[in-house]
Amino acid sequence: MQNMMTTMTHRQRLLAVMDHQRPDRVPWIPRLLLWYTAQVNRGTMPERYAGLTLRELEKQLCMGTPARDGHVFRTHQGGDVEIREHQQGDSVLTETRTPVGTVTTRQRSSSVLADAGIQALEVEHMIKEPADIDVVAYLIENQSYEATYDEYLAYEAQIGDDGYPLVQVGDVPFHHFLQKQAGYQNAFYLLADCPEKVEAHLRRMEEIERERVWPLLVSSPARLLLHGLHFDSNLTPPPLFERYITPYYQDLSAQLHHCGKTLCTHADNDSRLILGHMRDAGFDMAETFTTEPQVSCTLQQARDAWGSNVIIWGGIPSVILEPTFSEADFEQYMAGVFTTIAPGDAFILGVADNVMPDALISRLERISDMVEAWGDLPINPALVKAPVLV
Numbered sequence: 462m463q464n465m466m467t468t469m470t471h472r473q474r475l476l477a478v479m480d481h482q483r484p485d486r487v488p489w490i491p492r493l494l495l496w497y498t499a500q501v502n503r504g505t506m507p508e509r510y511a512g513l514t515l516r517e518l519e520k521q522l523c524m525g526t527p528a529r530d531g532h533v534f535r536t537h538q539g540g541d542v543e544i545r546e547h548q549q550g551d552s553v554l555t556e557t558r559t560p561v562g563t564v565t566t567r568q569r570s571s572s573v574l575a576d577a578g579i580q581a582l583e584v585e586h587m588i589k590e591p592a593d594i595d596v597v598a599y600l601i602e603n604q605s606y607e608a609t610y611d612e613y614l615a616y617e618a619q620i621g622d623d624g625y626p627l628v629q630v631g632d633v634p635f636h637h638f639l640q641k642q643a644g645y646q647n648a649f650y651l652l653a654d655c656p657e658k659v660e661a662h663l664r665r666m667e668e669i670e671r672e673r674v675w676p677l678l679v680s681s682p683a684r685l686l687l688h689g690l691h692f693d694s695n696l697t698p699p700p701l702f703e704r705y706i707t708p709y710y711q712d713l714s715a716q717l718h719h720c721g722k723t724l725c726t727h728a729d730n731d732s733r734l735i736l737g738h739m740r741d742a743g744f745d746m747a748e749t750f751t752t753e754p755q756v757s758c759t760l761q762q763a764r765d766a767w768g769s770n771v772i773i774w775g776g777i778p779s780v781i782l783e784p785t786f787s788e789a790d791f792e793q794y795m796a797g798v799f800t801t802i803a804p805g806d807a808f809i810l811g812v813a814d815n816v817m818p819d820a821l822i823s824r825l826e827r828i829s830d831m832v833e834a835w836g837d838l839p840i841n842p843a844l845v846k847a848p849v850l851v
Contacts, residue, residue, distance in 0.1 A: 470622035471525030478772055478809060479625075479685065479723045479745075486836040487805050489829065490525035490624060491777070491812035492749070493518065498578035499818030507822055516623065523829040527811075531616040531626035532609050533681035534674070540603030553581070562596040564588070577818045588643035591655045594662050597642055601666060606673050610682055617682075627725065627748065628683040631674060632690060634666035635705035636697060645696055667709060679716055686717065687748060690727035694734035694758075702738045714743025728775070729814035731756035736766035750775035751813035760801045769807035776802065777812045777828070782820035789850045791824055795831055796847035804839030 469477070474484035497515045500506040510518055519526050543558040552569040567585035574581065587597055617626050631637070638659070639648040652659050678686055689710065697706060714724045728747035732739065733756070739747065747767075752760045755778040763773060780786060781794050802808045810832065816825065835845050 471624050472620070472622045475525070475625040475685075475809070478807065481769065481807070483806055483838050486838055487802070487832060487840070488525060488809045489523065489811075489832045489836070490527055490774070490809055491825070492527050492529075492815045493522075493524070493825075494815070495577050495579065496816040496818055496820055496822075499576055502576045502578075503818075510822075519623070522825055523832070524825075526620060526624040528616075528620045528624040528626045529629065531613050531620075531628045531683065533613050533628055533630065533683050534606045534608050534677045537605045537607060538600065538603065539605055540599060542600065542603070552584070554585075557587070557596070557600070559596050559599045561599045562592060564593050564596045583641075586642060586644040586647065588638075588651070589647060591651065591658055594651075594658055598662060598665065601669060604669075606677060608677055608681070613681065613683055625685060626683060627685050627687050628681075629687045630678055631670070631688055633688075633706050633709045634663050634670060635701075635709075636689065636692065637666070638663060639696065640691060663705070671712075675713060675716060678713075678722070679720055684721065685723045685725060685746075687725045687727055688713065689744075691730050692726060692728070692732065692735060692739065693730040694732060696730075697735065699734060699738060702735050702742075707738060707742045710742035710744065714745075718743070718745075723772075725774075731758055733758035733762060736763060740767055740771050744771055746772040746774060748774040749811060749814045752776060752778055754778060755780055755813070760798060764801060767807075772807045772809065773802075774809040775811045775813040776808070777810065779812050779815060779817045779820065782812065782816060782824045784819070784821060789847075791827075792847040792850065795828065796845050799831065799835045799840060799845045800842045802840065803842045803845075805836070806838070810836075 469485045471488060471490065474486070474488040477484040478488065494515060497518060510521065513521065516526060541560050545556045547554045547556070551571060552567050555566045555568070557564050564587040565585065566583060566587055568581035569584050570581035588594055613626070613628070620626060632640070639645050642648070643651060692702070692706070710724070717724050723745045724743060725746040725748050726739065726744050727749055729749045729751045731751070732747070736758070750763065750773045752758055752763070760776050767773070776798050777795070781791050
């Protein structure tokens, strides 16, 4: 792998893309943490990278750092709440008691997940029946928010020229109810069986977001805000997106845009049927944007729908980095990525969703070479040629 000669830093490239300007070359910023953690824990780090920190490894591979650990607020649970945890085999049962009732969650882990630094999977959610909604509502009503702007600024300074913080700041109430509070299947049952109770719960959640959270986002020193994740063509299809998601984000994006901020969604899902809805809702960026063969949506479909209005951060499905994908197919796929994104505006090259533990480091090195060979903007498709492998 050759050493990159750069004229802009990774931070400068990100800011240029966010300003709808053209950087010197396409930014190359994947999420390497899972791969790195797995190699360290397994003792399988390639010798040439042994002993490096994650940031040092990213620099060796000529990558920026995704900088996802910054925060602009923290929450505090108030009210009369008692939380107890019980270890049960490979899972932890958490019991949350309140004056209006008790709810439980269960998280299950495994040695495989732990080796890769992947958090336990929540297999039991708080809301299982209509009465549980009242308990969750009590918890939300008694939650307070504290700005942590100084901590954010210290984190941004720590990242320096290696990137720019992408700050996670929540989800739209409807999808938070689906994914986190009730779980998708049970959430849809509840929406069908007791729609008035669910809708009232969603309205109050949104009121609290607008009153307590949005002002913290608008006033924060952070510019790149990730709010919303995992929107999917099947689980949040167009009719539900239009009813429960679009109005919320149109209002939020208007406030954020007024103060020069960039609204991002975590898009490791199949977005094919909701590409236009994501654009119309006011999203400026789709991070860890996932494409075929992992989902049905192609990179070309996204570029056709969004043009340069929505920044794509991703475009490399994690599966093509693994041994099950041939070298020839990998080379051909990556050549197609560079050709599709030409001339390269509104694009950050990354891996969707993460570089997984079994990814081949040689392919990451190869992508860095591709960025050097083909990634100067504007990208010239005539220069993009996959080698013929025998």
